[in-house]
Amino acid sequence: MALQDMPRYLVGRNLLTGPVDHRQVEEVLLRDGWTPCGAGDWAIALRSPDGAAAARISPFDPTGPYSAALYVRAAHTRRVPVLLAHRRLTGGGDLQVLEWLAPVPDDEAIAFHEALAEPRPDLAELAAIVHDVHALARRELPWCGPLDRNPTNVMRAADGRLVVLDLFYADGPHLYGTAGSDPDRVAALIPEAERRFMTEIPLATSGPWEPASRESMRAALAAADARRAGGG
Template sequence: MRSGAQDDPYREVLGRLAEGADHRDAERLLLSAGWMPCGAGDWAVAYRAPDGRAAARVSPFDPAGPYTAALYREAAHTGQVPRLFEHRRLVGGGDLQLLEWLSPVAAEEAAEFHRALAAREPEVAALVDVVRRVHERGLRESPWFAPKVDDNPDNIMRTEDGRLVAADLFSADGPKLYATVLDDPDLVVARIPESERRFMTELPLTYTGPWSDETREAMRNGLAASDARR
């Protein structure tokens, strides 16, 4: 899936990404086009555009990615979400988003924004309505969608023109999902097609720490055996 604003200056980059591309292909393309690595989280790595005005978020596996992109599109009128230039689902369950460049804010300022969201204060009411609508959609449609909106202060950031915006409010319920991969891979295989989970053991896990090689191998073997039984 592709999406982007009509005045998107970065569309040409994704125009060179093949339809069957995965996260590795996306990363190679960005690097060859001069984008520079600029950070990593649990689910994705980030690259900064050569002009410094955009960031690419690349995940090998992110079931919540389409819902985050939907939030950015549907709440764009509020000015309280990042501007989304492009969104592409990648082969194997990956996700690529090209966004305007964002900077961190003080923890107190971020916490106040989250408090306003939780209370549905008038200045963020329109955003809250979209957040709730898209989150409910994710809960209905996506297995192991996180039951709560993420209130991490790091998710509140500032645009170059000074706006406070909410980013990455949705995610999969990683602990439950990956515990199920190990304990009941048949259930994961039944609910998530192979084409949407092929690279689910390749998350960067920068904050919570990487899995051991043995754990990754056990996950892959369990899923492969379940796929074979089906």
């Protein structure tokens, strides 16, 4: 979506064009009247002043571009959220602005996931696109996980249709476990510019993450980067 086509509350704030990180995006949106409406392990969410959109802000999300690609490629199926804007943030973060969605009961969400996995005829095209984008992510990303069938990833749009989102994710336990045990491997596979804020994900579901553990991981990765820079 072009900048001039964005909702009025995003225009002129340089969120889609200038270099900004997750903290700056959150600060600007809060100042413009967006309100917190949720948090998960990888991202927080803010709701727009008019209630029509939500911003998903992640400090570190390697799979963000693949989710955005799915929403664009599968838009015509009307079984994915309307993507109003997407951009990568400084340090490996990710911003997605989506239409506002509401949760659905678990049984309804599970039934949708099952129908997508079969796939049911009316979901066959979506399933094929999901498979293609996920296969690309698995080829290109270290530590890309399997499809996320969490019931919370099925939601209802304002017009009543069910949509699926956040199907792709980094295998956090494996990735962060490797960062703790073999930081040189992480440093070799993910450039520093794409993981600068990897210790700042919210972990609202799996946490808390003790500050000392975060600092230890940051220090280990910084040392690994220094070794790479020095050829050691």
